Amino acid sequence: xxxxxxxxxxxxxxxxxxxxxxxxxxxxxxxxxxxxxxxxxxxxxxxxxxxxxxxxxxxxxxxxxxxxxxxxxxxxxxxxxxxxxxxxxxxxxxxxxxxxxxxxxxxxxxxxxxxxxxxxxxxxxxxxxxxxxxxxxxxxxxxxx
Amino acid sequence: xxxxxxxxxxxxxxxxxxxxxxxxxxxxxxxxxxxxxxxxxxxxxxxxxxxxxxxxxxxxxxxxxxxxxxxxxxxxxxxxxxxxxxxxxxxxxxxxxxxxxxxxxxxxxxxxxxxxxxxxxxxxxxxxxxxxxxxxxxxxxxxxx
DNA sequence: TGCAATTATGTTGCTCGAAATATAAAATGC
DNA sequence: GCATTTTATATTTCGAGCAACATAATTGCA
Numbered sequence: 001x002x003x004x005x006x007x008x009x010x011x012x013x014x015x016x017x018x019x020x021x022x023x024x025x026x027x028x029x030x031x032x033x034x035x036x037x038x039x040x041x042x043x044x045x046x047x048x049x050x051x052x053x054x055x056x057x058x059x060x061x062x063x064x065x066x067x068x069x070x071x072x073x074x075x076x077x078x079x080x081x082x083x084x085x086x087x088x089x090x091x092x093x094x095x096x097x098x099x100x101x102x103x104x105x106x107x108x109x110x111x112x113x114x115x116x117x118x119x120x121x122x123x124x125x126x127x128x129x130x131x132x133x134x135x136x137x138x139x140x141x142x143x144x145x
Numbered sequence: 146x147x148x149x150x151x152x153x154x155x156x157x158x159x160x161x162x163x164x165x166x167x168x169x170x171x172x173x174x175x176x177x178x179x180x181x182x183x184x185x186x187x188x189x190x191x192x193x194x195x196x197x198x199x200x201x202x203x204x205x206x207x208x209x210x211x212x213x214x215x216x217x218x219x220x221x222x223x224x225x226x227x228x229x230x231x232x233x234x235x236x237x238x239x240x241x242x243x244x245x246x247x248x249x250x251x252x253x254x255x256x257x258x259x260x261x262x263x264x265x266x267x268x269x270x271x272x273x274x275x276x277x278x279x280x281x282x283x284x285x286x287x288x289x290x
Numbered sequence: 291t292g293c294a295a296t297t298a299t300g301t302t303g304c305t306c307g308a309a310a311t312a313t314a315a316a317a318t319g320c
Numbered sequence: 321g322c323a324t325t326t327t328a329t330a331t332t333t334c335g336a337g338c339a340a341c342a343t344a345a346t347t348g349c350a
Contacts, residue, residue, distance in 0.1 A: 006190065006193065006194070006255075006258065007190070007194055008187065008190045008191055008194070008206060008207075009280075010273075010276070011190070011258070011276075012168075012272050012273075012275060012276040012279070013165070013168045013169075013172070013261070014187060014190075015276050015279040015280050015283065016161055016164055016165040016168065016279060017165045017168075017169075017183075017187075018207075018208050018283060019161055019279050019280075019282060019283040019286065020158070020161040020162045020165045021208065021307080021308095022208070022283050022286040022287055023157075023158045023161065023162075023286060024158075024162075024307090024308095025286075025308090026286055027158070028308095028309095037335065037336075038162075038336095039335085039336065039337090040335095042153065042156075042159060042162075045151065045152070045153045045156070045159075046153055048151065049151070049152055049153070054298085055298075055299065056297090056298060056299085059298095059299095061153060062153075062163075063163050063166065063167070064336090064337075064338090065337080065338065065339090066298075066299050066300065066301095067300080067301080067302090067337070067338055067339075067340090068336060068337050068338070069299090070299070070300055070301085071300095071301095071335085071336085072335080072336070075335080090297095090298085090345075090346070091298095091344080091345055091346090092297065092298040092299065092344070092345050092346070093297095093298065093299085093345095094298075094299065094300095110151075113151065113156070116158070119286070120282065120285055120286060121285035122282065122285065127157050128155075130157060130278060130279075130282065131155070131156075131157040131160050133275060133278075134157070134160040134161060134164050134275075135154075135160050135164075137164060137265065137267065137275065138160065138163060138164040138167050140265055140266035140267065141164065141167040141168060141170075141171055141264070141265060142167055166337080166338095169337090169338095170338095173338095173339095182305065182306080183306095184305085184306065184307095185305095199328085200328075200329065201327090201328060201329085204328095204329095209306090209307075209308090210307080210308060210309085211328075211329050211330065211331095212307070212308060212309080212310090212330080212331080212332085212333095213306060213307050213308070214329090215329065215330055215331080216305085216306085216330095216331095217305080217306075220305085235315075235316070235327095235328085236314080236315055236316085236328095237314075237315050237316070237327060237328040237329070238315095238327095238328065238329085239328075239329065239330095
């Protein structure tokens with residue numbers, strides 16, 4: 001393996017990490033208007049789709065553990081976006097349900113994806129193809145686990 | 146824009162974010178043996194390449210700001226991997242220089258890239274191509290700034 | 291039945307990551 | 321030469337992200 005392989009720029013992991021943060025920065029001004037952080041926006045994407053979810057399901061879908069989700073969901077509950085309640089059938093399970101206030105944000109957020117696609121300068125098909133490639137890479141990486 | 150565009154899986158930003166963290170998890174057991182975190186490893190990649198750097202240069206190369214770098218570099222100095230010193234010509238500038246101990250880690254880390262390429266299940270050319278694609282995307286995103 | 295193993299969530303402690311602000315040194319302009 | 325602006329770094333504060341551990345409910349099996 002050549003020496004060049006040890007530079008920062010040759011590391012795919014660094015590109016992914018830096019690009020991910022660059023995209024966070026693009027989202028921020030848009031999400032600031034909704035008083036959301038980026039991970040909170042991801043939680044809402046899930047809840048807008050299915051109205052409610054257990055913490056375990058959220059954890060699997062977002063690949064975040066309870067140490068991250070529990071305090072984050074508490075903050076979101078405090079700001080009225082969702083409600084948490086213990087399941088009656090199985091008291092270990094906490095169900096998270098979106099509130100009216102949380103649903104209202106969906107309309108205000110509806111312009112975000114298109115707006116960011118445009119800012120990226122990429123064609124929507126390029127984006128979808130890249131997305132598929134990354135998802136494939138991630139499944140290999142996750143299988144390795 | 147169709148409704149499907151608002152699912153989590155359709156978001157390239159989420160794939161990048163989740164994939165980046167999945168790769169962090171792959172690095173962790175290898176970096177644990179060197180007592181390094183992933184961002185610290187990135188700093189060392191730069192310093193292994195150029196021996197010394199100002200904080201400003203590190204900040205630009207890694208796209209991390211002083212609020213992240215200053216405490217991180219202090220921890221790395223405390224563990225003996227590098228030294229920080231004010232420039233004599235311009236006392237605003239802090240130069241970070243790798244130590245002997247920091248250089249020694251380079252040998253012990255030399256197997257990491259190949260090891261991770263193998264675990265990814267991807268061909269090295271696929272990885273380089275994907276890297277180029279991501280870097281192109283990031284430059285568009287960063288131009289937008 | 292009863293007890294060990296598993297499961298779902300919560301807590302603690304540490305490290306990023308970044309916005310906002312502070313501080314001190316250097317550059318600039320009059 | 322001195323005030324203003326710019327530059328480089330540091331500090332504060334908050335929100336993730338995650339490992340390690342704790343806790344309580346459920347399951348499974350002898």
